[in-house]
Structure formats: C-alpha cells, structure tokens
Amino acid sequence: xxxxxxxxxxxxDVLVAPHVPPVPGADxxxxxxxxxxxxxxxxxxxxxxxxxxxxxxxxxxxxxAGAAAVADLAAAGVTTAVAVDPVLPTAxxxxxxxxxxxxxxxxxxxxxxxxxADLPPLDGVRHVHVSGYVLLDPSSRPAGLAAIAAARxxxxxxxxxxxxxxxxxxxxxxxxxxxxxLLPNAAELDxxxxxxxxxxxxxxxxxxxxxxxxxxxxxxGRWTVPAPPAEVVDATGAGDAFDAGLLSAWLAGAGPEDxxxxxxxxxxxxVVRPGARP
Numbered sequence: 001x002x003x004x005x006x007x008x009x010x011x012x013d014v015l016v017a018p019h020v021p022p023v024p025g026a027d028x029x030x031x032x033x034x035x036x037x038x039x040x041x042x043x044x045x046x047x048x049x050x051x052x053x054x055x056x057x058x059x060x061x062x063x064x065a066g067a068a069a070v071a072d073l074a075a076a077g078v079t080t081a082v083a084v085d086p087v088l089p090t091a092x093x094x095x096x097x098x099x100x101x102x103x104x105x106x107x108x109x110x111x112x113x114x115x116x117a118d119l120p121p122l123d124g125v126r127h128v129h130v131s132g133y134v135l136l137d138p139s140s141r142p143a144g145l146a147a148i149a150a151a152r153x154x155x156x157x158x159x160x161x162x163x164x165x166x167x168x169x170x171x172x173x174x175x176x177x178x179x180x181x182l183l184p185n186a187a188e189l190d191x192x193x194x195x196x197x198x199x200x201x202x203x204x205x206x207x208x209x210x211x212x213x214x215x216x217x218x219x220x221g222r223w224t225v226p227a228p229p230a231e232v233v234d235a236t237g238a239g240d241a242f243d244a245g246l247l248s249a250w251l252a253g254a255g256p257e258d259x260x261x262x263x264x265x266x267x268x269x270x271v272v273r274p275g276a277r278p
Contacts, residue, residue: 003053003124004247005156007147008040008131009111010058010069010082011091013236015274018098035275036072037093038111039163040131042237042276046244046266048077049278052251055079057119057147061110066090076277083118085110095236102236112139116146122154127251129243132163135175148179157251159183161243165191173201181206181250183243206260208242214264216256223256230268237276242267 018030036045044056056073060066062084069090070082088110096103114134122128128151134144151158159181162168168191176182182202184192186209192198195217198205204218213226245266250259270276 003055004047004127004129004251005055005057005120005122005125005147005151006040006044006047006129006131007057007114007119007134007144008043008129009038009091009108009133010041010056010060010066010073011038011093011106011108011111012065012069013037013276014092014094015236016094016096018096021098022096033274035277036069037237037276038069038091039133039161039237039240040129041069041073041078042240043129043131043161043244044078045073045076045277046241046270047248050244050248050266052244052248053079055081055120055125057081057114057143059083059085059110059114059118060091061085061089063089065092066110081118081120083114085113088113097236108133108137108140112137114140114143116143118143119147119150122150122156125151125154125156127151127157127159127247129159129161129247132161132172135160135172136162136164136167141175145175148176152178157181159243159247161239162188162192163239164188168192173198177201178203180204183207183239183246185209185239206246206256206263208239208263208267214242214246214260216260218256223260225257225260225264227264228268230271232271233273235271236274238267238270240276241270241278 246263249262
C-alpha cells in the first residue's frame with residue numbers, strides 16, 4: 001500500500017456540550033470531555049485505521065499532553081515524526097457543540113512553530129497530505145511549502161485540505177498551485193472563488209457538502225455521491241475522516257465515485273460518536 005506522509009497538527013480537543021445555550025456572565029452546566037485531536041493527527045489516525053501505512057509530521061509541547069498524544073497515535077498504528085518544542089505547549093482546541101454543529105476555539109501552541117527542519121526524508125513516500133492550518137499560519141507555512149516542494153521533487157502526489165473558510169482567499173490558491181488534489185468543504189470552495197477558479201490552479205477538487213454528499217471534479221468531468229445516513233452526534237473530525245477515506249481508496253487506484261464513497265463512509269463513521277478519531 002502507498003505510504004502517506006501527513007503534515008499537520010497534534011492537539012488536545014476539549015469538547016463542551018452545554019445543557020442550555022450559554023449566557024454571558026452565567027454558570028452554565030455542560031458535559032465536558034478531553035480527547036485527542038488535531039486535523040493532521042486525525043487524518044493520520046483514520047488512514048492507519050483504514051490500513052494505510054502513514055507517518056505524521058507535527059510539533060508538540062514538552063508536556064504530558066504532547067507525550068500522551070504521541071503515544072495514542074503510536075498505539076493507533078501511526079508512525080510519528082514529532083518534534084518537541086521546549087517552550088510552547090501542545091495545541092488545544094475547544095469545541096462548543098450544539099445540535100450536531102460546533103464552534104472551535106483554537107490555540108495552536110507548538111504546532112504553529114513547525115519548521116522545515118522538522119520534516120523527515122521522503123524516502124518511500126508516495127503521497128503527501130498537508131493540513132491547511134499549517135499553510136494558513138505564517139509561522140508554520142514554510143514547513144508546509146517545504147513538504148509540498150519535497151513531494152514534487154520526489155515524484156509524490158500531494159493533497160491539501162484548506163480547513164478554515166473565513167481565512168481563505170486567492171492568496172491561499174497561490175500556496176497550493178499545481179497540487180494534485182484539493183479537499184475543501186462547500187463553504188471553503190466558495191471562499192476560494194468557486195470550482196472553476198480552483199480547477200484553474202489544482203489538478204482535481206473533491207469537496208464535501210454535509211448531508212448532501214460529496215463531489216469530485218477534474219479535467220475529465222464531475223461526479224457526485226450521496227452521503228450515507230447518519231445521526232450526527234459530533235461533527236468534529238468528519239472532514240479529516242473523509243480525507244482519509246477518500247485518499248485510502250484513491251491511492252489504491254479507485255476512480256472518483258468509489259473514492260468519494262469511501263470518503264463519505266469514513267465521515268459517517270466519525271459523526272456518530274464524540275471525538276474525531278476512529
């Protein structure tokens with residue numbers, strides 16, 4: 001099976017589900033759980049779950065949270081190439097959950113300090129997947145661009161998940177010019193200027209649209225598949241799971257429709273339980 005290198009964040013997810021809508025100044029009861037997270041780490045964990053040999057490149061703090069996160073990934077079958085930051089803490093994301101939706105409050109911490117020197121050699125790597133969080137943050141952007149450049153130099157294919165619609169504009173498209181596959185959701189695709197604008201820059205686009213399913217477009221045409229039925233408990237990590245499912249199928253030779261179905265199936269598995277990992 002193709003070996004995949006994922007470049008992204010390791011984080012601690014704090015899931016907060018208030019019993020009633022929060023009111024400023026009030027003490028609101030809530031169900032609060034702390035779980036492993038980070039977009040890059042989630043995708044890597046799902047890839048490993050699906051049987052794809054995968055290495056995660058990331059940066060954590062010199063703290064118990066970082067050590068535990070790396071141990072969790074290793075137990076899940078992910079090979080880790082993780083740098084330990086001597087100053088900054090492991091990234092933390094607070095997810096406020098409401099009716100299956102979520103609002104994220106993020107502190108990237110050590111993840112924002114990822115540098116090109118943290119990247120391992122790409123020997124044996126056939127595909128590189130880069131988290132948009134790495135490229136959107138000016139401090140970690142050089143590491144993401146270095147990973148893309150190294151993949152091209154070594155003949156590996158490249159995918160990028162933009163991941164943050166409000167932060168996207170035409171500048172982001174210049175960062176991902178000529179990548180093989182962009183993996184946005186519908187809102188991110190709109191923020192980037194729409195399908196025609198994006199296809200002028202990248203080789204193919206596979207995007208999710210919630211319960212309406214997912215689509216693939218490239219120079220050959222366009223394909224759409226429906227989303228499987230799922231009762232949404234927590235949408236955190238659904239896009240990361242979709243990425244892994246689609247990549248696992250596509251890299252094994254599947255065409256657009258089958259790759260989309262595999263992505264949607266993984267995404268459906270992710271939303272029916274709390275947390276972002278399989």
